[in-house]
Amino acid sequence: MPTPSRAWREFPQRYRLEAGKCKKCGAVSFPPRLVCPVCGWREFTKTKLAENGKVLTYTIIRVPPHQFADQAPYAVAIVELSDGVKVTGQVVDCDFDKIKIGLRVKFEFRKMYSEGEAGVIYYGYKFVPA
Amino acid sequence: MREVAVIGVGMTKWGELWEKSLRQIFVETALLALEDAGVGRIDSMYIGSMSPGLFIGQEHIASLLADYLGKTPIPAVRVESACASGGLALRQGFIEVASGLSDIVLVGGVEKMTDVDGSEATYTLGTAADQEYESFHGITFPGLYALIARAHMARYGTTREQLAMVAVKNHDNGSMNPLAQYPFKITVDAVLNSVLVADPLRVLDCSPITDGAAVVILSSLSTARKLKKPLIKIAGSGHATDTIALSSRKDITWLESTFQAAQKAYKMAGKKPKNIDLVEVHDCFTIAEICVTEALGFFDIGKGGEAVQKGLTSLKGKIPVNSSGGLKAKGHPVGATGVAQVIEIVKQLRGEAGQRQVKKARVGMTQNMGGSGGSALVHIFERI
Numbered sequence: 151m152p153t154p155s156r157a158w159r160e161f162p163q164r165y166r167l168e169a170g171k172c173k174k175c176g177a178v179s180f181p182p183r184l185v186c187p188v189c190g191w192r193e194f195t196k197t198k199l200a201e202n203g204k205v206l207t208y209t210i211i212r213v214p215p216h217q218f219a220d221q222a223p224y225a226v227a228i229v230e231l232s233d234g235v236k237v238t239g240q241v242v243d244c245d246f247d248k249i250k251i252g253l254r255v256k257f258e259f260r261k262m263y264s265e266g267e268a269g270v271i272y273y274g275y276k277f278v279p280a
Numbered sequence: 281m282r283e284v285a286v287i288g289v290g291m292t293k294w295g296e297l298w299e300k301s302l303r304q305i306f307v308e309t310a311l312l313a314l315e316d317a318g319v320g321r322i323d324s325m326y327i328g329s330m331s332p333g334l335f336i337g338q339e340h341i342a343s344l345l346a347d348y349l350g351k352t353p354i355p356a357v358r359v360e361s362a363c364a365s366g367g368l369a370l371r372q373g374f375i376e377v378a379s380g381l382s383d384i385v386l387v388g389g390v391e392k393m394t395d396v397d398g399s400e401a402t403y404t405l406g407t408a409a410d411q412e413y414e415s416f417h418g419i420t421f422p423g424l425y426a427l428i429a430r431a432h433m434a435r436y437g438t439t440r441e442q443l444a445m446v447a448v449k450n451h452d453n454g455s456m457n458p459l460a461q462y463p464f465k466i467t468v469d470a471v472l473n474s475v476l477v478a479d480p481l482r483v484l485d486c487s488p489i490t491d492g493a494a495v496v497i498l499s500s501l502s503t504a505r506k507l508k509k510p511l512i513k514i515a516g517s518g519h520a521t522d523t524i525a526l527s528s529r530k531d532i533t534w535l536e537s538t539f540q541a542a543q544k545a546y547k548m549a550g551k552k553p554k555n556i557d558l559v560e561v562h563d564c565f566t567i568a569e570i571c572v573t574e575a576l577g578f579f580d581i582g583k584g585g586e587a588v589q590k591g592l593t594s595l596k597g598k599i600p601v602n603s604s605g606g607l608k609a610k611g612h613p614v615g616a617t618g619v620a621q622v623i624e625i626v627k628q629l630r631g632e633a634g635q636r637q638v639k640k641a642r643v644g645m646t647q648n649m650g651g652s653g654g655s656a657l658v659h660i661f662e663r664i
């Protein structure tokens with residue numbers, strides 16, 4: 151079973167949506183990186199992702215990996231946030247037939263899955279209709 | 281750089297091989313390739329395998345396989361690039377022979393996928409995606425390609441039926457390949473009525489879970505000339521990477537790594553798309569074949585779906601795609617796939633493809649990719 155450190159070190163991104171803004175070109179990286187993928191610069195300011203965005207593409211997962219067996223079927227989308235960053239996440243609290251390309255969504259903090267009976271419970275972000 | 285030839289190929293029947301272990305599948309296949317080449321000595325071996333660690337709990341397989349093939353103490357290397365591991369093994373073997381460091385190199389791919397159940401296999405394949413920012417959210421590989429399919433359909437008007445036609449064509453071809461896991465035909469209706477896996481993709485859009493191996497033997501062209509076999513040269517080799525997270529790409533419908541790898545291979549070979557007589561592409565899902573044929577330059581961007589519908593990619597079309605049956609019908613033992621593609625091209629260029637023979641095939645191409653396109657390898661072969 152994994153130790154909690156693996157989840158713990160992702161808390162700033164998963165719990166607080168922390169991202170890095172390149173001091174040279176302004177590109178926002180999520181998760182934060184050490185090297186800007188756009189211009190190669192290595193200095194960033196800490197920033198927070200925009201909370202709203204729209205669905206670029208989506209699918210309904212009907213054959214899940216084992217950790218998500220109790221949640222299927224569920225929707226997963228790539229969402230383009232209003233700051234231009236693209237993020238993969240589930241779309242919840244929404245009927246599948248209401249999900250469309252272009253649907254406006256916002257982040258919510260949710261439980262993702264748990265690791266066995268006595269294992270770590272993982273939390274993170276999902277999307278709900280805005 | 282020396283010129284490099286493929287002098288031997290070996291493949292056994294693919295499928296759910298419950299009675300055979302990874303080492304047995306590999307050794308049986310490697311012996312066929314050595315016999316086909318007519319050589320006993322090899323200088324080294326490269327093995328493509330995605331995840332023996334998770335599929336059978338065994339790492340360090342390069343030495344294991346060298347041992348069971350009776351070839352220790354030659355150097356043996358396992359390479360990994362998810363579903364492109366086999367293509368990567370080919371490139372590493374090519375580089376080693378081209379450099380002059382070795383003269384005869386065995387290149388193999390192997391995966392033993394049915395020792396775990398379906399949900400564990402789905403998890404293992406999912407490790408080729410970004411674990412923290414894709415898999416953490418419950419996305420699967422069918423799911424990632426479904427995201428590509430939905431975007432391609434919305435932007436270019438690619439239809440659900442066109443996706444199905446990819447699977448139908450590949451099964452038509454696969455029905456003539458006795459080594460294929462599913463050597464039978466299917467219909468568009470069967471695809472459209474098969475169970476949903478990740479909307480809009482259904483189970484008959486997906487390549488299967490497969491046990492299998494594929495092995496080729498490479499040598500310098502000068503050594504190859506001494507053997508009594510049609511001469512098949514590796515004319516071009518290209519390899520490129522991209523973000524492994526699909527969401528990090530500028531354009532979700534465009535396979536940049538395949539495009540970049542193809543550009544390098546075309547340049548090395550001095551060829552253009554119109555010079556290619558047939559191609560084996562990585563149709564892990566139906567939408568993948570459509571996007572790949574666009575990135576390789578066979579069709580304009582967004583026209584891959586229409587091309588399938590017009591029959592341009594069928595056996596007698598403008599550019600036959602996946603004459604072997606592709607991953608869809610032949611099976612997809614992940615690490616073996618990139619090597620099996622080479623075997624199909626070599627058989628076609630030798631004129632040994634039987635019922636599915638493409639007439640006057642002289643130049644062939646393989647395209648193998650990892651994950652949702654985070655890595656890609658493209659090779660061009662020429663009969664001389």
Ligand SMILES: [Zn+2]
Nearest residue numbers: 172175186189
């Ligand atoms: Zn920058």
